[in-house]
Amino acid sequence: xxxxxxxxxxxxxxxxxxxxxxxxxxxxxxxxxxxxxxxxxxxxxxxxxxxxxxxxxxxxxxxxxxxxxxxxxxxxxxxxxxxxxxxxxxxxxxxxxxxxxxxxxxxxxxxxxxxxxxxxxxxxxxxxxxxxxxxxxx
Numbered sequence: 001x002x003x004x005x006x007x008x009x010x011x012x013x014x015x016x017x018x019x020x021x022x023x024x025x026x027x028x029x030x031x032x033x034x035x036x037x038x039x040x041x042x043x044x045x046x047x048x049x050x051x052x053x054x055x056x057x058x059x060x061x062x063x064x065x066x067x068x069x070x071x072x073x074x075x076x077x078x079x080x081x082x083x084x085x086x087x088x089x090x091x092x093x094x095x096x097x098x099x100x101x102x103x104x105x106x107x108x109x110x111x112x113x114x115x116x117x118x119x120x121x122x123x124x125x126x127x128x129x130x131x132x133x134x135x136x137x138x
Contacts, residue, residue: 012132016076016088016125023095023121024069030102030114037108050105069095081132088129092122 034040047054072091079087099118103111 012128013077013084015128016084017073019121019125019128020069020072020076023118023125024066024073026114026118026121027066027069027099030111030118033110034108037106065098085129085132089126092125092129096122 035044043049044054049058052058068091072088076084076088096119099115099122103115107115
């Protein structure tokens, strides 16, 4: 019976990690494809992204916003079960409004599609973490 529970833990951990990996691909590619929108590169060259000035602080915040879900790929398989479960639910919940905020301003269809799929992936992360029945002693 214990072997089944260990396999179940690994399966949930791996599912969470792969969902985070999928989220990361979309998260990065939506921004990458936005560079092809007319005027985007010109605005970046002028030091603006949306309404924000491109500063060291802005770039640090942008990198931090990418670092957290990137780390969740590893943390989803490395953290103890109970901490893992809570961490996944909290971080995924925080990233839903963040993903939708990226639609502020001019949102092209690729951005809407990307945000919709990102939210679905985040909801799946929350669902798997919520339904995860941790083994005792973890």
